[in-house]
Amino acid sequence: xxxxxxxxxxxxxxxxxxxxxxxxxxxxxxxxxxxxxxxxxxxxxxxxxxxxxxxxxxxxxxxxxxxxxxxxxxxxxxxxxxxxxxxxxxxxxxxxxxxxxxxxxxxxxxxxxxxxxxxxxxxxxxxxxxxxxxxxxxxxxxxxxxxxxxxxxxxxxxxxxxxxxxxxxxxxxxxxxxxxxxxxxxxxxxxxxxxxxxxxxxxxxxxxxxxxxxxxxxxxxxxxxxxxxxxxxxxxxxxxxxxxxxxxxxxxxxxxxxxxxxxxxxxxxxxxxxxxxxxxxxxxxxxxxxxxxxxxxxxxxxxxxxxxxxxxxxxxxxxxxxxxxxxxxxxxxxxxxxxxxxxxxxxxxxxxxxxxxxxxxxxxxxxxxxxxxxxxxxxxxxxxxxxxxxxxxxxxxxxxxxxxxxxxxxxxxxxxxxxxxxxxxxxxxxxxxxxxxxxxxxxxxxxxxxxxxxxxxxxxxxxxxxxxxxxxxxxxxxxxxxxxxxxxxxxxxxxxxxxxxxxxxxxxxxxxxxxxx
Numbered sequence: 001x002x003x004x005x006x007x008x009x010x011x012x013x014x015x016x017x018x019x020x021x022x023x024x025x026x027x028x029x030x031x032x033x034x035x036x037x038x039x040x041x042x043x044x045x046x047x048x049x050x051x052x053x054x055x056x057x058x059x060x061x062x063x064x065x066x067x068x069x070x071x072x073x074x075x076x077x078x079x080x081x082x083x084x085x086x087x088x089x090x091x092x093x094x095x096x097x098x099x100x101x102x103x104x105x106x107x108x109x110x111x112x113x114x115x116x117x118x119x120x121x122x123x124x125x126x127x128x129x130x131x132x133x134x135x136x137x138x139x140x141x142x143x144x145x146x147x148x149x150x151x152x153x154x155x156x157x158x159x160x161x162x163x164x165x166x167x168x169x170x171x172x173x174x175x176x177x178x179x180x181x182x183x184x185x186x187x188x189x190x191x192x193x194x195x196x197x198x199x200x201x202x203x204x205x206x207x208x209x210x211x212x213x214x215x216x217x218x219x220x221x222x223x224x225x226x227x228x229x230x231x232x233x234x235x236x237x238x239x240x241x242x243x244x245x246x247x248x249x250x251x252x253x254x255x256x257x258x259x260x261x262x263x264x265x266x267x268x269x270x271x272x273x274x275x276x277x278x279x280x281x282x283x284x285x286x287x288x289x290x291x292x293x294x295x296x297x298x299x300x301x302x303x304x305x306x307x308x309x310x311x312x313x314x315x316x317x318x319x320x321x322x323x324x325x326x327x328x329x330x331x332x333x334x335x336x337x338x339x340x341x342x343x344x345x346x347x348x349x350x351x352x353x354x355x356x357x358x359x360x361x362x363x364x365x366x367x368x369x370x371x372x373x374x375x376x377x378x379x380x381x382x383x384x385x386x387x388x389x390x391x392x393x394x395x396x397x398x399x400x401x402x403x404x405x406x407x408x409x410x411x412x413x414x415x416x417x418x419x420x421x422x423x424x425x426x427x428x429x430x431x432x433x434x435x436x437x438x439x440x441x442x443x444x445x446x447x448x449x450x451x452x453x454x455x456x457x458x459x460x461x462x463x464x465x466x467x468x469x470x471x472x473x474x475x476x477x478x479x480x481x482x483x484x485x486x487x488x489x490x491x492x493x494x495x496x497x498x499x500x501x502x503x504x505x506x507x508x509x510x511x512x513x514x515x516x517x
Contacts, residue, residue: 068118092139195242
């Protein structure tokens, strides 16, 4: 049972998988079919518009059929009025966990192909997803991908409802130029988002992401598509068209995009070989034996010569390959020493080590170099996390907070003890903030701190205890207190024996007091 102690008829909840601004997701078992599902539950009921959009998401996704679109099993409402969606549970993590990793071209294109196929179904239904980003792309155990979170999907005809009021939706780092400018959207906006994801998978970086929202938007409006390295040149036209600033210059639909992907083949440098062509002599005619012996000798010499040239060719190629690998490794070590781990694009340690591995997939120096790059990135992320923790930047901003950097490390190494300990310290800090808010009688703020802490560590026992006891603690603090006893009331209620003992002992004085008092 989760810390919220939710009870959903027909389901047994196991743990919370995540929480956003308006909803949270739990791992549960659907009892009727004994299968694991993910249950997405609204956090509150006050926002009628969001509740309607939440229900609409369920109906939208349930109407779509494609392997790359998540399956909705159930839509319902729990006792406290909140709605929920029960959907297919995808346990392989999301694409965001692989941020900074360079994918092979074939794998990157395969992911884009699957997503484009799913989006083609979405677009055929007259809808635009509007939030295609790595966090909304999940992996099944077999490596296939699933597009999820259709909470901001919108009918093309109704899209002006939000853009008319200048409300931007989606994630800035993956938004199309027209999306960033709050203009009406169609299928080509989702294709742009796919282009950003493709660029990130091929290079390991999102070239449009900046340290601030305005600069990120400006990059989408002005920055050209990134230039791929020479080895990936065959994919440049595809990427350029997906990332065209003007929608009219992009693929008109995901089906056009799929057709373009199908025309591409991955270049295989390992199949390149330098070898001469062999000249085939016509067979000797049965004339004189001497002539046949002469031809035989020349044929033997020719064959040996051809073998020698072929050997030289293979040796030359191996020598060339060795020099290339050596050059890549030298550049990689230089960039690693300068702290250029994953940036700038195409000129960083990670990039050059991976280029060496493309030529020799078992190269020990390149594999060790990638390990050292990862160690340096982890150290860098932990240092930033510690700084943000000291500055109380615990959860916000979303991509520059203590929780963000600790979770980034755990995405690389799920059992990293320092990162796990860091999340625990974040939760301890939220306990301190909640207790301070209780002391100021700011109960709503205290509850907010508790829930934020549970986002960082959903199973942190002190926060769970605070959450479970919050209502009782607030009720006790607000209960009326008995009035303080004053000196006058004390004298009026003093025991009779005390009053008698203090009465004058002289009978004349007692009589005097009785008459005049």
